[in-house]
């Protein structure tokens with residue numbers, strides 16, 4: 612796939628606060644998250660679903676692609692990925708990694724915030740789209756995202772969307788044990804201000820019902836699973852490294868609990884699969 616196959620805005624536009632914030636951590640992101648034990652374990656759960664959903668020769672749109680880990684993985688399986696992110700530095704890292712691995716892989720990276728998806732004008736509609744690890748939690752209006760995606764994804768196409776949850780049981784227990792009440796319940800009011808290296812932006816924690824409703828006019832939810840239900844959030848990486856046997860056990864447990872009703876909504880993330888319907 613070439614960049615020419617998809618028109619995208621070349622004009623300058625105001626940066627989103629979240630894009631600027633992630634610029635600051637792009638250089639360290641792979642070390643902090645992608646290559647961490649916890650990041651790897653949580654990503655494996657997402658990859659299982661992505662590889663079941665998309666096939667060789669599919670043409671897929673990725674939102675908030677970060678440093679390109681998922682795009683490069685899928686491109687290695689013969690899936691064409693057009694991957695976007697609001698962070699210029701994340702995109703630079705992704706392009707650098709792609710060049711390092713193989714510029715023959717069918718992946719293209721593009722600086723584009725989710726809020727401006729509507730400006731994408733692909734020559735053909737995508738077979739599906741996905742968003743991994745909470746980029747959509749940085750967006751205030753999910754209905755607008757759903758509407759934009761309805762133009763970009765073909766009928767019967769699939770969406771695989773990974774959000775941070777409203778209610779993360781391990782996080783609540785962890786911070787309660789430390790006596791940090793405010794942090795324990797920081798997600799529960801539905802939004803919070805986050806500071807990344809001095810840049811502030813809002814993170815939203817929609818419930819599954821709210822997400823479903825936002826996408827309902829165009830996309831129907833057909834399954835969802837927890838990600839990081841038994842495996843803890845990534846800020847517990849040091850603990851995971853100190854307790855390799857416990858962590859191995861939690862990884863195995865994850866496979867058992869991630870699909871269980873109620874429990875599947877209480878992890879660090881939730882992965883929702885939608886199908887494009889009429890509308």
Ligand SMILES: C[S@@+](CC[C@H](N)C(=O)[O-])C[C@H]1O[C@@H](n2cnc3c(N)ncnc32)[C@H](O)[C@@H]1O
Nearest residue numbers: 629633675676677697698724725743744746749
């Ligand atoms: C936690 S990282 C996940 C990155 C990548 N998907 C992964 O799996 O490693 C969140 C990403 O969302 C991006 N992001 C935040 N707000 C965004 C927005 N409004 N539009 C597009 N991308 C955004 C950030 O730049 C960052 O790369």
